Amino acid sequence: MAQALTESTILAPRLERPAETRRAQAVVPKRAAFWLLAPSFFLLFLFTYVPILEALMQAVSLEGFGGKRIGYGLGNFHRLFADTAFWTALSNNFVYGLGTVAPSLVLAVVLGVVLQEATRLNAMLRTVIVFPVVLPLVAVATLFAFVLMPGVGLLDYHLAKLGIAATNWLGNPDTALYAIIGLSIWKNAGYYMLFVLAGLQAIAPELHEAAKLDGASAATRFFRITLPLLKPTLAFVLVIAMINVVTQIDHVIVLTGGGPSDSTNILLNYIFQAAHQQGDTGRAAAATVISVAALLSLSVASLKTLERGMHYES
């Protein structure tokens, strides 16, 4: 229910209400609404908008020795684009995003559809699958440090039974990012499945019954009924998943710190390194501006594309 509410606020098409009703409602409640919203707005302003402005300011200024700040125009962006580590981080983030979002979403839909009937076995399986969601990412990362340990870790222990030799998953620049991707899928798929389950509840059973009577196969029903009606849910989950790709780095920091050789260095970690390890706030702020802008436009674009051709009930 709550799920449906969030969706409708975010995704509902703007319903044009007759002009006079709008005006009639507007007079008194508006002031009350303002005062009711004021505390939240104040906090939002203080902790969200001011930092955004501060980041923008930092992006166009340079901090010299002794902490003096001078205007620097687009210099930080030039320095950012000239830094090969930034491009490495960007491409890593791209691979990481593609590698986590697509499989997690597919998994979430498959699991959601398979487990949607409320049987006792399904309830248990759902709990098992959702379990990683309740674990903090830091704890998961620490756990995976042991799972991925070369030779003695859980993964290698079982792979060895299949005759696969010990692999230094996190220690090899070719595999480290994929190890991190695997962890993220494990952690997130269950979370996205919850949304899919909620979305599935909203699909009227009559549609499936009618299709069954018409002789549609399970696959046809999935692709012609379930998937199209899940689109609003998927659009929402996609945006959440993309935000996760950019904002979650606990596991990177715990497991590899971005290494080896920058192979798992993704944007936020790059920003962290620039700001806190190198004290280069200007370049860090420039990278922040770029990544937030990219994230914002990607989110809007994906919502727009998915909104087109969306099916709404009644």
Next chain:
Amino acid sequence: MRFVRSMALAVAMSTITATTAMAATRIDFFFPVPVDGALAKEMQNLVARFNQENPDIEVIAAYTGTYDETDIKTRAAIKAGKPPAVALMSANFITQYHIDDLVEPFDPLVRAEGKSPEDLMGQFWPALSGNARTDGVVYGVPFQNSTPLLYYNAEAFKEAGLDPEKPPVTWEDWVEDAKKLTRREGDKTTRYGIMLPGTYDILGWTISALTLSNGGQYYNPDWGGEIYYDTPSTLGALTFVDDLVHKFKVMPEGTIQTPAMNNAFFGGQVAMIVSSTGSLSFIRQNMKAPFKVAFIPRNVRNAVPIGGASLIIPKGNSQERKEAAWKLIKWLTSPQISGGWSRFTGYFAPVKAAYELPEMKEFLDKNPDAKVALEQLAFAKPWFATYNTVAVRKALEDEVQAMLSGKKTPAEAVKAAQANANALLKPYADATALNLPK
């Protein structure tokens, strides 16, 4: 009514002011714990003891995470205008604090007591003064220090026909022993001879230990704008490590995460590891097979860098707070407290006099491994510290990690590391050594 209320308020206010005036000087103390949780509790105990013994000062100890996090939090606090009066700072970060003009010199506080900075530094092991002083001025007082050590599995030594009383002394011995200790079953290696930690931070420290053992200096200790990566001593050290992996095959390929290394050592999958003296207590608690420690083997000479942390007073504190901070620092670095902390943690005590205490002598007799760590101190050198230390360190670490995975040769690695490090150091060089009369 209103009058009464405002009177009451005024009285209440003045009482508050009065009590603050009489109350102790309140100071904040930021401290990191790089090893494990028990240390944080012990530090809180120490501070509680100090507060009891010094009713005129109230120290509020704040646990601030790792060394890196403590650096971030201290800088943020300074920026916010509320610096802690004392911070326990990774010894090689102090140079950057000095460059950024964020740290108070200790000299005036020492001189006010009629002593000289030499008297202050004279209490500590000579190796520690390199990181504590910049241009002759003291900016940090050493509190907990370490050096890298060679840890080896005595049982594995016996099994391989080696004498556990005779650890490798030179790199030649090291390779020979490692070959004998490496156990292969078909194409699988069930026990490696050596593992070196490959995680950022400790990797740079380990490589600098090997470079120093190879006769190198690693960085310019007098000026923060130079690092010596593309040099024979560093190239030799890297080639040695590369050979361990790819030529002698006594060390696994790829970056070895520190927890994986420790686990392999505890599980007998590796016979020798390099780790900090600060890990001594941790390894003692977790290692079931008998183990011993030894100096880091040498190629040219015995030499290791120090590690650990020093106490600093960030800028922006009032004279009163500075004096309270100085009192706390003197107390924390007194032989008794320093010795107790050393026995508890495994770090060595920076104060020489700590080792004259009977309880310390007894401890060393019972724990000969702690004695080895102490003896190696005679060969210790300062920890590399430059402008932008962490990034400069990472410039080499990224290349070494590529080399460990067989993606670069040692020669390519040192060249790329030098180029990247030079670019990072350039702003400082431009502002100082290259800032010439026009």
